[in-house]
Amino acid sequence: MLETWGLSKSYGQTRALIDLDLRVGPGEILGFLGPNGAGKSTTVKILAGLIPADYGRASIAGFDIAADSIEAKRRMGYVPETPKLYESLTADAFLDIIGALHHLDSETSRNRRGELLELFDLAASRHTRLREFSKGMRQKVVIIAALLHRPDVLILDEPFDGIDANTTLVLKSLLLQLASQGKAILFSSHVLEVVERICTRVCIIHQGRKLIEGTADEIRGAYRVPSLDEAFARLTGLREPSAISADILAALERT
Amino acid sequence: MTLLRDSGVDYRQWKALVRAHALTDYSALLGRDGPAAARRAAVRLLFTFVVGGVMSYKAAEAVWLAPDVFFAASVMTALTMFIVAILGLSTVVSLVGPDDFAIVGFRPVSSQTYFAARVTALLLGTIEVAVPIGWLPVAALTLRDGGSPAVAAAATVAIAVSSCAVTFALAAVFGLLMRSVSPKKLTRAILSAQTLGFIALFSAYWMPFVDRRAELASIVSVTMSSTSAVLLFPGTWFGSYVALAAGHTSWVTWQAAALSLVAVGVPAWGIIGPLSARYTVALGEHSSESTPGRSISLTRFARFRAERRAMLILLASQARANLNVQAGLLTSALMVVVMGGVFFVQNPDSAAFVLLFGPLNLREALQRSPEHEAAWPFFTTPCSRALAVTTARDALAVFLLGPLLLLFMIVHLAAGSGARSFAHIAAAGLASYLTLQVAVLTNPALPFSMPMIGAKTRIFVNVGAMFAGGIVVFAMQVAFSSRVGIVLVVLGSVLAAFALDKATYWRLRQLERRRA
Numbered sequence: 001m002l003e004t005w006g007l008s009k010s011y012g013q014t015r016a017l018i019d020l021d022l023r024v025g026p027g028e029i030l031g032f033l034g035p036n037g038a039g040k041s042t043t044v045k046i047l048a049g050l051i052p053a054d055y056g057r058a059s060i061a062g063f064d065i066a067a068d069s070i071e072a073k074r075r076m077g078y079v080p081e082t083p084k085l086y087e088s089l090t091a092d093a094f095l096d097i098i099g100a101l102h103h104l105d106s107e108t109s110r111n112r113r114g115e116l117l118e119l120f121d122l123a124a125s126r127h128t129r130l131r132e133f134s135k136g137m138r139q140k141v142v143i144i145a146a147l148l149h150r151p152d153v154l155i156l157d158e159p160f161d162g163i164d165a166n167t168t169l170v171l172k173s174l175l176l177q178l179a180s181q182g183k184a185i186l187f188s189s190h191v192l193e194v195v196e197r198i199c200t201r202v203c204i205i206h207q208g209r210k211l212i213e214g215t216a217d218e219i220r221g222a223y224r225v226p227s228l229d230e231a232f233a234r235l236t237g238l239r240e241p242s243a244i245s246a247d248i249l250a251a252l253e254r255t
Numbered sequence: 256m257t258l259l260r261d262s263g264v265d266y267r268q269w270k271a272l273v274r275a276h277a278l279t280d281y282s283a284l285l286g287r288d289g290p291a292a293a294r295r296a297a298v299r300l301l302f303t304f305v306v307g308g309v310m311s312y313k314a315a316e317a318v319w320l321a322p323d324v325f326f327a328a329s330v331m332t333a334l335t336m337f338i339v340a341i342l343g344l345s346t347v348v349s350l351v352g353p354d355d356f357a358i359v360g361f362r363p364v365s366s367q368t369y370f371a372a373r374v375t376a377l378l379l380g381t382i383e384v385a386v387p388i389g390w391l392p393v394a395a396l397t398l399r400d401g402g403s404p405a406v407a408a409a410a411t412v413a414i415a416v417s418s419c420a421v422t423f424a425l426a427a428v429f430g431l432l433m434r435s436v437s438p439k440k441l442t443r444a445i446l447s448a449q450t451l452g453f454i455a456l457f458s459a460y461w462m463p464f465v466d467r468r469a470e471l472a473s474i475v476s477v478t479m480s481s482t483s484a485v486l487l488f489p490g491t492w493f494g495s496y497v498a499l500a501a502g503h504t505s506w507v508t509w510q511a512a513a514l515s516l517v518a519v520g521v522p523a524w525g526i527i528g529p530l531s532a533r534y535t536v537a538l539g540e541h542s543s544e545s546t547p548g549r550s551i552s553l554t555r556f557a558r559f560r561a562e563r564r565a566m567l568i569l570l571a572s573q574a575r576a577n578l579n580v581q582a583g584l585l586t587s588a589l590m591v592v593v594m595g596g597v598f599f600v601q602n603p604d605s606a607a608f609v610l611l612f613g614p615l616n617l618r619e620a621l622q623r624s625p626e627h628e629a630a631w632p633f634f635t636t637p638c639s640r641a642l643a644v645t646t647a648r649d650a651l652a653v654f655l656l657g658p659l660l661l662l663f664m665i666v667h668l669a670a671g672s673g674a675r676s677f678a679h680i681a682a683a684g685l686a687s688y689l690t691l692q693v694a695v696l697t698n699p700a701l702p703f704s705m706p707m708i709g710a711k712t713r714i715f716v717n718v719g720a721m722f723a724g725g726i727v728v729f730a731m732q733v734a735f736s737s738r739v740g741i742v743l744v745v746l747g748s749v750l751a752a753f754a755l756d757k758a759t760y761w762r763l764r765q766l767e768r769r770r771a
Contacts (some may be wrong), residue, residue: 048361051539073363084357088279100271101362 001026001184002047002153006056009042009208016042018208019056024153024184029175031199031216032188035236039208040188041081044157047186048078061152061184074102077146081157081188083138087131091122091141094130095148102149109148116144120167135162143171154178154185160194172198196228206236262527263367272359272372277379307387310338315395324400325508328410328497331392332417333490338388339381339418340425341452344445346380347425349373351433351441356538370531374426378419385418396497409500417493420518427522430530433537446582454589486511492518562642570621570650570702580703583620584655590616591659599666610659610680610687615694617655621647624703633701640701641763645756647702648695652688660684678741685748692755699763 002024009017017039024030034040045051047058049069058065063072086094092113099109117126120140130138139162146154154175160168175198179185189195195202196216203213212219212235216228223231233241259266282288283296308315314334321327350373359369393414397407432441485491485507495511498504556564556571573580591613598609633640663680 049539050357050360052536070363070365073361076361078361080357080361084355086275086279086355086358088282089275093278094275097271097275098362101268101359101364103267103363 001028001061002030002059002155002186004043004047004056004058007043007046007053007058008055009039009046009051009053015208017046017053020205020208020210022186022203022210024186026152026182026184027179028201029179029185029187029199031195031202032186032205033190033192033195033202033232034205037207038205038236040205041157042208043205044078044081044155044186044188047155048076048080049073074149075152077149077151077154079139079142079146079154079156079159081161083142085130085138085141087129089130090127091117091130091133092126094141095145098145099148104149112148113144116147120144136164136167139163140167152183154183155188156185157188158190159187160189160191168194192228192232202228204232204235211235259371262371263365263532264371265365265368268364268368269371269375272355272364272369273375275355276372276376280376280379303383303387304390307389308391311335311388311391315391318392319395319399324396324406324501325491325494325498325503327396327399327494328413329485329488329490329494331389331396331410331490331497332413332493333488334392335385335389335414336417336421336489336493337452339384339421341449342384343377343381343422343425344449344452346377347429348442348445350377350426350429351445352541353538356535360535360539364535366533366535367527367531370430370526370534373534374422374526377422377426381418381422385414389414389418400501403501405500406497409496413493413496416496416515416519417490420493420515420522423519423522423526427525427530430526430534433541434533437541443578446578450582450586450589454586454593483507483510486514489518562638563646565638566643566646566702567650570647573621573624573703577624579625580621583623584617587613587616587620588655588659592662595659595663595666599670610656610663610683611690613659614651614656614687614691617651618648618691618694621651621702622700622705624705627704627706630701630704633704639763640699640767641760644695644699644701644763645759648691648759652691656684656687656691682744685745685752689748689751689755692752692759696755696759696762699759699766 002022004020004022007017007020007022008015020039020043022030022032022043032040032043042051046053047060047065049065049072052066060072061075063069063075065072086097089097095113095117096106096109099106099113104112114123114126117123120143122137122140122144125133125137130141133141139159143159146156156175160171163171172194175185175187179200187195187199199216201214202216202219204211204219212222214222219231220226220228223234225231225234232238238244259269277285278287283292284300286293288296311334314330317330318327321330353373389411393407393410396410397403400406429441429445436444491511492515495508495515498508499512553568556567559567574584591609595609632638633643660680664677667677667680
């Protein structure tokens with residue numbers, strides 16, 4: 001459903017992504033992890049067709065994202081890390097436009113967005129300008145926009161950012177149910193507890209390279225640690241956290 | 256519809272994108288922001304017609320007086336094309352780095368559809384410019400021959416088609432350049448071209464005050480030659496519509512009309528065909544380019560304390576790296592130089608008056624910013640905004656007013672104007688600083704803290720401040736007759752500057768307390 005082969009990308013002299021192979025099959029939720037600057041957002045942007053890869057290729061539902069981008073994008077729902085919206089539009093108008101871009105007929109679009117706005121607790125604000133929305137409300141609109149056309153593949157970059165606890169619970173359950181329907185989901189996040197709970201497999205990248213891929217149990221087992229957090233810290237070369245925090249406090253005291 | 260489909264444009268998606276653009280840019284005018292906002296937008300629109308009328312007044316006069324209708328119509332279309340091109344450059348930036356690529360880029364929208372929507376947005380911007388600029392010359396052209404409906408229609412079509420031709424040409428040229436030049440370089444080139452265009456327009460407007468040969472009387476006596484050489488002047492291509500409607504048919508007017516179709520058709524073909532097919536690919540390639548920033552040396556500011564250091568670093572960084580700030584400052588500074596030159600030719604002593612509004616223009620250019628929301632640290636930290644605002648004001652005086660004063664002094668020296676003119680410039684420099692102080696006192700906004708659109712322009716504040724500065728200059732002119740008078744006025748001005756500084760601090764503290 002979602003595959004990459006030897007994906008590589010550089011920004012000037014900086015190699016952001018090196019020879020990345022990924023595969024997310026139907027019904028799978030792949031947790032895509034890495035420290036800041038690891039190359040996660042670059043990967044996600046290439047998969048979303050926003051930037052081209054230097055080498056390698058990626059496909060969504062069997063369609064190459066570079067050669068057959070329209071067909072690939074038709075089958076994909078994407079939640080960006082820092083979503084941009086048409087701020088002057090109401091939530092309703094924005095979703096109507098997104099529906100039109102996905103060729104939903106106006107009645108289907110109206111019914112579907114009406115129900116989703118209701119379920120995401122935004123019905124009362126549907127005629128409010130997006131610039132007046134809180135961060136969490138905006139994120140809900142972006143999630144609705146990603147689901148509106150019933151995509152086969154979901155690419156989610158920090159989807160829970162700014163979302164309240166109740167909606168987070170709903171979203172987690174929703175992702176599991178979408179996966180059970182056969183959707184392929186790439187889930188990029190820094191919240192390892194959530195990744196551990198909902199992802200069928202986990203891929204950790206660092207400095208543009210894939211370090212490990214497997215189930216959370218396999219990764220924990222490989223490093224003989226009780227949690228994914230600790231395995232992640234070891235893999236990405238984090239020093240003892242308490243030592244770093246002590247150094248930070250000392251630096252603040254020094255000058 | 257068929258044309259759109261054949262060009263690879265999805266009509267429904269194109270309509271949705273154009274709707275999003277219209278709702279974003281014309282929200283108030285469409286009445287979606289409530290009746291009060293709609294009224295304000297209508298007043299603003301009316302104001303643009305007045306400003307457009309002022310800008311095209313000279314052309315309208317030429318159109319009215321010129322005996323040759325072909326020449327008159329060519330002047331009209333040339334002016335509209337030039338202004339549409341200059342103002343259109345600012346909207347072309349949206350083609351090079353569109354704001355909504357992050358929203359649309361990952362949707363199943365073809366490159367052709369997205370490009371068509373962007374070009375439509377450009378065309379809407381063109382109409383917004385061309386109508387206020389064109390209405391007065393069109394009216395003059397229509398009424399001069401006793402109100403012929405055919406001439407009126409032809410003039411309107413000429414304005415519309417010539418504006419479309421310019422927009423298509425801009426879109427085609429920048430669409431082509433996007434294939435090989437990075438958006439950053441392209442944006443810099445666009446802003447530079449726009450700045451130079453503005454200055455050319457501004458200079459042309461003042462030209463008759465400097466050079467009597469550029470006066471209307473000599474221009475309007477021109478009769479369009481019937482040779483093909485006139486076809487080198489693009490205004491004739493579209494002006495020919497009016498000539499043909501007025502019954503002035505000749506081989507040259509028909510040739511000109513044919514050329515106008517080529518001028519619209521060639522860029523339109525480029526837009527529909529090869530350029531649009533690779534548009535989103537080019538956007539994607541450029542958005543992942545690395546753009547190393549030019550940073551300033553922070554050690555240079557280490558000797559300044561707290562708020563002063565923060566404000567100076569902010570100003571220096573923005574002036575170094577922000578293209579909009581650079582273009583705004585350059586335009587304002589060049590306008591002062593052009594105006595100063597015009598005044599100097601008229602009367603060397605009066606040139607220094609230009610220095611009164613120079614700093615106000617420059618301050619205006621510094622205040623509006625798309626990054627205005629980034630001003631939050633000045634409001635959430637225990638810093639003194641009074642100190643930050645006065646630092647910005649003084650930096651403006653030292654780094655922008657100072658060089659302008661120096662330039663004026665050099666010009667005076669070169670012209671051998673002598674000590675008297677120096678005194679005038681020194682007086683105007685002081686008065687200019689007082690003007691700036693009054694403007695800051697009445698509107699103590701931080702730099703880069705006001706939105707580009709929607710912020711109130713403090714015209715009355717600026718006019719009031721200039722009036723205050725003018726009084727000082729006038730007082731100095733009067734006092735030049737005696738040395739005691741000069742000393743008294745200079746001393747009075749210095750004391751006024753000191754008092755204004757204290758008043759600004761006091762006012763800002765009051766404002767801060769009220770907010771707290």
